[in-house]
Amino acid sequence: MIRVLVVDDHALMREGVRAVISTQNDMAIAAEAANGEEAIALYASERPDVVLMDLQMGSMSGVDAIRAIRTTDPRARIIVLTTFTGDGRALKALHAGASGYMLKGSLRHELLDAIRSVHRGGKHLDASVATAIAMHVLDEGLTEREIAVLSLAAWGNSNKRIAARLAISEETVKGHMKLIFAKLGAVDRTHAVTLAARRGLIEL
Template identity: 60%
Template sequence: METQLSPGDLDPPIRIAVIDDHPLLRDGIVAVLGTQPDLELVGTGEDGEAAVRIYREQRPDVMLLDLQMPNVDGVEAMTRILAEFPEARILVLTTYSGDGRATQAIKAGASGYLLKNSLRTELLDAIRSIHRGGTHFDRQVFGAADREAKRLTARESDVLELAAAGNSNKQIAARLSLSEDTVKGYMKAIFARLGAMDRTHAVAIAVRNGLIEL
């Protein structure tokens, strides 16, 4: 006898925001998302100011963010979002594999980096991978991006060094004048960036790669 699933048995859809200043590309991405039952569009915008506002209002699971936009560009927008919401998962979109801002974007905390000419073949897998806590970097820029992805921001290094010294999230929060939830967000980001399963694993990876000192 076939088991019937109730709505409560299904995972909630992945909530997506799309920020790009090119209407045709933005509309094309929206159309693709609309064909996927596990994805839900929660906002669109055309510049970095809109990205920050939409993230604050909607808290999407994954934000697709163009790098080259008027007024406030993608790197600045992502920096502002991650400063306020360190758990944010952001997939950067750009046209050129040689865009010098790729490194800036990854240092700022991007969860993925995808060339627009790869959207047709890689977009959906990238979104789902990032939502699961992974990363996704376009093959054409993978070598440099992967090396940069293993680097921690200054604040992430502070958090992980205190964790390595045996401090709890509550103790780390007190030491760094942060909320405990913010520290949890940093730890989640660190695990994703390093591909770590837990604190001990993260510390081992960071020490091996010279990212922190004990």
């Protein structure tokens, strides 16, 4: 029996997952959590075989919860179940220790196969997300400082305000923005923010 921990802040989503899993003879819901903190506690007490983890939840993100669970148990098998298609978010989750990444829209078609595959020690990656990752695999990624600059720009901050917030000069901010445009293939700030948000490189 594959025991599954479902982590999602929407009760209807958890109910949907429960309904799909309940039709299977080799699976059962071990527990349900509404946020990352609950997920960590329930993983420790229930030791499920597979965790289904949402990414965006309240005070603790799914990525942070994945890191915490994997720290306590490096063998934990976690599948991200999300609406986010961007390669940036997928790579963060995979680097944190997720074994799978699938979209909520494919719940009924792929969920059961994904759970069985990951339980056996395999990987599962949504085809559209895999394509997005492949498209940018050779791109030079944004540095942490560039992400900080672009995130502040996304909230309407001027170069002067960004410089003050990050304790750097305006010229340094301008230099970062030029590199950001080049790396993303953007023509201006708005375009850069749009591209970065779509890929999950920054949060809006």
